[in-house]
Amino acid sequence: MSGTLLSHIELNVSDYAKSIRFYDHVLVPLGWRRLVCQKTHTVYSDGQMKIVLGPVEEKYQTPSYHRKRVGLNHLAFYAPSQSSVDDYVEKVLKPHQIPCLYETESKGDETYYSVFFEDPDRIKIEVVYSPGYCSPQHWTNQLASDFDPYLNQGEA
CATH class of the missing domain: 3.10.180.10 (2,3-Dihydroxybiphenyl 1,2-Dioxygenase, domain 1)
Known part of the structure; x- marks a missing residue:
């Protein structure tokens, strides 16, 4: 594949x-x-x-979801431009009274620009403009690896 x-x-x-x-x-x-x-x-x-x-x-509703526990941290959806992220805040989040997380409504630069908010169960959602984010050449993929899961068993 x-x-x-x-x-x-x-x-x-x-x-x-x-x-x-x-x-x-x-x-x-x-x-x-x-x-x-x-x-x-x-x-x-x-x-x-x-x-x-x-x-x-009902029997599975507690404990409730928290993104810091084992499991999903957040969902991120691509946006086609920085302005589309800002438009999303103005045309979707604000009219439906969905609060943005963190100190600013949308943040970032030309390589990564996003807004975060939560669903009713507090699952964090991100709408992000980041051209090339998944390509191997993106900066986060150039970081040196410092953990070998086969050598460091039991460590996090």
Whole structure:
């Protein structure tokens, strides 16, 4: 295989209806479409991958999600330009009273410009403009490796 695409991400949510409304507001302006909405799951797609929302059974609702625990830290969605990140803040986040995280609404420079916010379960979401971020030549890929998981077993 020369490369793969991420197929889907499934998010278990504590307030199913509230989460569907939230993701309708934040995904559709990014080019996503809600494909199906059933009692057991809701599916969004951008034509390349899917995000699936599912209600969490009550017995699994505690402890609640926290991005610093084991598991997902955040989701990041590409934006086509810096101005589109700013437009997203003005046209999507503000009208739906979705607060931005951190001290500024959007931040960065010509290589990485983003805004962060949270979904109803506090899953952090980022909308980012970063041309070339996934290419091997991007600056973060030029950092020296300082950890060998095969030699340093049991260490973090």
